Amino acid sequence: xxxxxxxxxxxxxxxxxxxxxxxxxxxxxxxxxxxxxxxxxxxxxxxxxxxxxxxxxxxxxxxxxxxxxxxxxxxxxxxxxxxxxxxxxxxxxxxxxxxxxxxxxxxxxxxxxxxxxxxxxxxxxxxxxxxxxxxxxxxxxxxxxxxxxxxxxxxxxxxxxxxxxxxxxxxxxxxxxxxxxxxxxxxxxxxxxxxxxxxxxxxxxxxxxxxxxxxxxxxxxxxxxxxxxxxxxxxxxxxxxxxxxxxxxxxxxxxxxxxxxxxxxxxxxxxxxxxxxxxxxxxxxxxxxxxxxxxxxxxxxxxxxxxxxxxxxxxxxxxxxxxxxxxxxxxxxxxxxxxxxxxxxxxxxxxxxxxxxxxxxxxxxxxxxxxxxxxxxxxxxxxxxxxxxxxxxxxxxxxxxxxxxxxxxxxxxxxxxxxxxxxxxxxxxxxxxxxxxxxxxxxxxxxxxxxxxxxxxxxxxxxxxxxxxxxxxxxxxxxxxxxxxxxxxxxxxxxxxxxxxxxxxxxxxxxx
Numbered sequence: 416x417x418x419x420x421x422x423x424x425x426x427x428x429x430x431x432x433x434x435x436x437x438x439x440x441x442x443x444x445x446x447x448x449x450x451x452x453x454x455x456x457x458x459x460x461x462x463x464x465x466x467x468x469x470x471x472x473x474x475x476x477x478x479x480x481x482x483x484x485x486x487x488x489x490x491x492x493x494x495x496x497x498x499x500x501x502x503x504x505x506x507x508x509x510x511x512x513x514x515x516x517x518x519x520x521x522x523x524x525x526x527x528x529x530x531x532x533x534x535x536x537x538x539x540x541x542x543x544x545x546x547x548x549x550x551x552x553x554x555x556x557x558x559x560x561x562x563x564x565x566x567x568x569x570x571x572x573x574x575x576x577x578x579x580x581x582x583x584x585x586x587x588x589x590x591x592x593x594x595x596x597x598x599x600x601x602x603x604x605x606x607x608x609x610x611x612x613x614x615x616x617x618x619x620x621x622x623x624x625x626x627x628x629x630x631x632x633x634x635x636x637x638x639x640x641x642x643x644x645x646x647x648x649x650x651x652x653x654x655x656x657x658x659x660x661x662x663x664x665x666x667x668x669x670x671x672x673x674x675x676x677x678x679x680x681x682x683x684x685x686x687x688x689x690x691x692x693x694x695x696x697x698x699x700x701x702x703x704x705x706x707x708x709x710x711x712x713x714x715x716x717x718x719x720x721x722x723x724x725x726x727x728x729x730x731x732x733x734x735x736x737x738x739x740x741x742x743x744x745x746x747x748x749x750x751x752x753x754x755x756x757x758x759x760x761x762x763x764x765x766x767x768x769x770x771x772x773x774x775x776x777x778x779x780x781x782x783x784x785x786x787x788x789x790x791x792x793x794x795x796x797x798x799x800x801x802x803x804x805x806x807x808x809x810x811x812x813x814x815x816x817x818x819x820x821x822x823x824x825x826x827x828x829x830x831x832x833x834x835x836x837x838x839x840x841x842x843x844x845x846x847x848x849x850x851x852x853x854x855x856x857x858x859x860x861x862x863x864x865x866x867x868x869x870x871x872x873x874x875x876x877x878x879x880x881x882x883x884x885x886x887x888x889x890x891x892x893x894x895x896x897x898x899x900x901x902x903x904x905x906x907x908x909x910x911x912x913x914x915x916x917x918x919x920x921x922x923x924x925x926x927x
Contacts, residue, residue: 420454420461420518423511423514423515423518424461424462424515424609426508426511427508427511427512427515427613427616428613428616429462429609429612429613429616430462431462431463432449432462432463432464432465433462433463433464433465433608433609433612434464434465434612435447435464435465435466435467435608435611435612435633435634435635435636436465436466436467436471436475436633436634436635437475437612437615437619437632437633438474438475438478438479438482438600438629438632438633439478439482439619439622439628439629439632440629441619442467442471442474442475444465445465445466445467445468445471446467446468446470446471447465447466447467447468447471447635447636447640447641448466448636448637449463449464449465449466450463450464450466450605450608450635451463451464452464452519452606452607452608452609453758454518454519454521454793455520455521455754455755455756455757455758455793455795456517456518456521456745456746456747456754456755456792456793457745457792457793458792458793458794458795459793461518461519461609462609464608464609464612464635466605466608466635466636466637466640466641467634467635467636467640467641468636468640469640469644471634472634472636472640472641472644473644475600475632475633475634476571476600476632476648476650476651477650478629478632479571479598479599479600479629479630479632480570480571480598480650481628482598482628482629482630483568483570483571483596483597483598483628483630485628486568486596486597486598486627486628486630487567487568487596487597489596489627491545491546491548491594491595491596492545492546494545494593494594494596495541495542495543495544495545495546495594496542496545496625497593497621497622497625497627498538498541498542498545498590498593498594499538499539499542500621500624500625501538501590501617501618501621502534502535502538502539502542504617504620504621505531505534505535505538505617506535508531508613508617509528509531509532509535510528512531512582512610512613512614512617513527513528513529513530513531514527514528514747515527515609515610515613516528516530516531516581516582516607516610517746517747517754518747519581519606519607519609519610520578520579520581520606520607520610520757521710521746521754521755521756521757521795522579522709522710522712522746522754523746523751523752523753523754524746524747524749526708526709526746527746530580530581530582530583531582531583533583533586533879534582534583534585534586534590534614536879537583537586537587537590537591537879537895538586538590540590540879540880540895540896541590541591541593541594542594544591544594544900545594548566548594548595548900548904550563550564550565550566551563551564555910556920557912557914557918557919557920558914558916558918559912559913559914559915559916560910560911560912560913560914560918561910561911561913562908562909562910562911563908563909564906564907564908564909565906565907565909566595566901566904566905566906566907567596567904567905567907568595568596568597568904568905569595569596569597569652569653569903569904569905570597570598570650570651570652570653571597571598571599571600571650571651571652572588572592572597572598572599572600572651572652572653572654572655572903573599573600573602573645573648573651573653573654573655574588574589574592574599574600574601574602574654574655575602575642575645575654575655575656575657575658575666576601576602576603576604576611576657577604577657577658578604578606578607578712578757579709579712579713579714579757580657580713581603581604581606581607581610581611582610582611582614584657584680584894585601585603585611585614587879587883587894587895588655588678588894588903589601589631591894591895591899591900591903592903593630593631594900595900595903595904596904597630597903597904598628598630598631598632599630599631599632600632600633600634600645600651601615601631601632601633601634602634602635602636602638602641602642602645603633603635605635605636605637606757606758608635611633611635612633612635615631615633618631638662643669646665646666646669646670647669647673649673649675651675652675652676653675653676653677653678653902653903654666654670654675654676654677654678655677655678655680655892655894655902656677656678656679656680657680657681657714658680658681659681659682660681660682660814660839660840660888660889660890663679663681663888663890666679667679667890676902677890677892678884678890678892678893678894678902679889679890679891679892680714680883680884680885680889680890680892680894681714681840681885681888681889681890682714682814682840682842682888682889683714683715683716683718683814683840683842683843683874683885683889684718684719684812684813684814684838684839684840684842685705685715685716685717685718685719685840685842685843685844685845685865685874685875686717686718686719686720686721686834686835686838686844686845686874687701687702687705687717687719687720687721687844687845687846687847687873687874688721688722688825688828688831688832688835688844688845688846688847688848688857689720689721689722689723689726689730689846689847690723690828690831690846690847690848690850690853691723691725691726692848692849692850692853693723693726693847693848693849694847694849694871695726695729695730695733697847697871698730698847699730699733699734699737701845701847701871701872701873702717702720702734702820702873703734703737703738703741704873704875704876705717705845705873705874705875705876706718706720706799706818706820707738707741707752707753707799707818708753708875710753710754710755710756710797710799710817710818711756711765711799711816711817711818711819712756712757712761712816712817713875714842714843714889715842715843715867715874715875715876715877716816716818716874716875717820717873717874717875718814718815718819718820718821719811719820719821719823719834719835719838720734720820720821720822720823721806721823721824721825721831721834721835722822722823722824722825723824723825723826723831724824724825724826727822727824731780731801731803731822734801735780735781735801738781738782738799738801739781741753741799743786743791743796743797743798744790744791744796753799753818754796755791755793755795755796756795756796756797756817757795758795759794759795761795761816761817762785762794762795762796762797762817764815764816764817765783765797765800765815765817765818765819766783766785766797768810768813768815768817768819769783769800769802769819771809771810772802772804772808772810772811772821773802775804775808775809775810776804776805776808777802777803777804777805777808777810777821778802778803778804779800779801779802780801780802780803780822781798781799781800781801782797782798782799782800782801782818783797783798783800783802783819784797784798785797786798797817797818799818799819799820800818800819800820801820801822802819802820802821802822803821803822803823803824804821804822804823805823806823806834806837807837811823811838812837812838812839814840828853828856828857832856832857832861832862832863835863835864836863836864839887839888840885840887840888840889841864841865841866841885841886841887841888841889842865842866842867842884842885842886842889843865843866843867843869843874843875843877843885844857844863844865844867844868844869844874845868845869845870845871845872845873845874846863846869846870846871847870847871848870848871854870857870858870864886864887865885865886865889866882866883866884866885866886866889866891866893867881867883867885878896879895879896880895880896880897881895881896881897882894882895882896882897882898882899883895883896883899884899
């Protein structure tokens, strides 16, 4: 391995056994199970983590509730200054934290460092946001009255993140929530606890150096303990959840039962429509990264290529040739384009999906093998697969979280859009065309039904300035940019009467 595990751990303040419970200070002997972080690169353990028991969780949330009471009184631009300092500290640790992301999750090193850069970008975005958080001035119908709305901090929020973006999605929520005046408790995936601990060690330094309240907490542990506690906890007015559709349904139901709010970022069955006039060289690069990047383990990964029948026989051989050039192996090594999947169960799921696709009438065009041998230790490496499929195949309706791409031919754009919208998920979408009319039809009210719609770029790699999220079974949540900050605050409508009369709205005369 190009980088020594112990060197990475040392630089980030990690040890062989780490506490995974934090709220202003590290709880040294939490009562939960000890879990082992396993690198999918070689199947070997990296370090151990002591997780939170229920009593540890309660202690963290109580401390965060106390911190919130102080934090909400600090002016938003001053809160933004703390987030600015966090961004500066993350810059210092970008390379080391990026290496840890790669070591623990398996994405290639440029993607690992890119994920840390996304945290930095979110900090910068949120600093600017701290001087905005705008409300509206509304014209009152009553003389001598002023009517407006303002936004107040919400409380302590829960953040539950998935393994595939072990730090960036936390930053989407945490930096915005911090400037909004909230405190927050984070439950990371048990696949990637070390990256969460490393981030919180950076947070700990920033908050203490600034003399700020301990508004960011961490409770590592299995979903049945910490996750379930967050869903039923009335102290958390909102829970942001990233994960599967099945689990998202449970989150939504449990939190709604106690009248809480949710932000749900669930599955994606993303598609690119390639029109007959598409720029093939441009599309080839976009399809390759969108389908193969992060070993197909992005919620925005390209799952379906809906291609005009007139160009399919020309483009698909180009795509297969590009797949053959993809270097698969240790993601910490230079030149590698695709690392391992997260574990052997994920590999088995991909292999099962390929067999099901064949049984349902699909044709395997390339790849789909599990890679073994000394160059692929740990059992988590695969060849990315391309399957020619029909849109009504049941497997095509599902999100297989793997580098598995279905190629589906179409005759006209109306048919392509119908195929595109026929799946239950609605996250990211794209069209490749040089025809303005086709592009506008795809972006129009009868076009893509997804939360993200692109023209001449792929389905993955969204910028933080736009709100991220999807429709249908993707959950409807929005995070990061635009006005996603409103989910972390409560709206308050305010009326001020500066007259000496008491007129009622709608011209009502009471007692006359």
